[in-house]
Amino acid sequence: MTRRGRGLPASAAGTHFLQSRAVAAALVRSAAPGSGDLVLDLGAGAGAVTAPLADTGARVLAVERNPAFARRLARRFGAHERVRVVHDDLRTVPLPRRPFQVVASIPFAVSTALLRRLLGPPGTRLSGADLIVEWGLARRITRPVPRDLETAWWAARFELCVRARVPADRFAPAPSVDAAHLVVRRRADMGAGAVRGAYALLEAAYATPAAPARAVLGAFVARRDTHRLLAGAGAAPATPAGELTVAQWRALARAASREGTPWPALPRRLDRG
Numbered sequence: 001m002t003r004r005g006r007g008l009p010a011s012a013a014g015t016h017f018l019q020s021r022a023v024a025a026a027l028v029r030s031a032a033p034g035s036g037d038l039v040l041d042l043g044a045g046a047g048a049v050t051a052p053l054a055d056t057g058a059r060v061l062a063v064e065r066n067p068a069f070a071r072r073l074a075r076r077f078g079a080h081e082r083v084r085v086v087h088d089d090l091r092t093v094p095l096p097r098r099p100f101q102v103v104a105s106i107p108f109a110v111s112t113a114l115l116r117r118l119l120g121p122p123g124t125r126l127s128g129a130d131l132i133v134e135w136g137l138a139r140r141i142t143r144p145v146p147r148d149l150e151t152a153w154w155a156a157r158f159e160l161c162v163r164a165r166v167p168a169d170r171f172a173p174a175p176s177v178d179a180a181h182l183v184v185r186r187r188a189d190m191g192a193g194a195v196r197g198a199y200a201l202l203e204a205a206y207a208t209p210a211a212p213a214r215a216v217l218g219a220f221v222a223r224r225d226t227h228r229l230l231a232g233a234g235a236a237p238a239t240p241a242g243e244l245t246v247a248q249w250r251a252l253a254r255a256a257s258r259e260g261t262p263w264p265a266l267p268r269r270l271d272r273g
């Protein structure tokens, strides 16, 4: 039988509550929000992450769908002028239109949906995130050569890395798998043209992963330029497109953009996250 956290609302069954102050502190320390910065704790539960966040001087939005937890958070942080509790669903709550961070131990069941919202839209204002996610998900999305286009698109604009493994016994009830502290940081702006280029190249590469890189690149730039551009990105022309790293596709997009390559517009569906 799994252990339930003490004093948790009965309707919380099935979620895993962080029991380690050290893990929550490590998330907040890594995010290092400045005074007045906007930080979202998504799936705030009883406030294990909200509390150390509130101590930083940041403005904190604690979003929680469970009404019992939302009430409890409102009581706990009601007197705190920089903390606002929002009783809402993290899959649909409007995201800020100004730069924001997310620091949260998120519900595993909706992790991918949340990452899609945070990292997918070209205009996302997310500046960075420190998240507790399932270990397997963290490993999957931090591969240098992601398995799918969506993750590659995220990695083209955000640095994704695993900071630490978080053992299952740091939660109550303990999940069946370990978790990870995932660090997300917005990469330096490469310009709107290169962003379009990165998407176009990744889309083509993931559609035809066995095609040589020179053929994928050659669909966008003059054939006489492909070998030189690929050499600049450290890739051999015959390498299968599916074996290039996101860093190499980014380098190609930037170099080709500097030389005036006209890229197709980004698909509108990306705006929906």
Ligand SMILES: C[S@@+](CC[C@H](N)C(=O)[O-])C[C@H]1O[C@@H](n2cnc3c(N)ncnc32)[C@H](O)[C@@H]1O
Residues within 6 Å of the ligand: 012, 015, 016, 017, 018, 019, 042, 043, 044, 045, 046, 047, 048, 049, 063, 064, 065, 066, 069, 088, 089, 090, 091, 104, 105, 106, 107, 108, 110
């Ligand atoms: C993994 S627990 C973490 C709670 C808290 N952050 C902690 O570290 O102890 C996830 C929390 O997210 C809430 N939650 C689950 N699905 C949600 C959703 N779609 N929108 C908002 N909150 C959600 C649950 O009620 C629960 O409180």
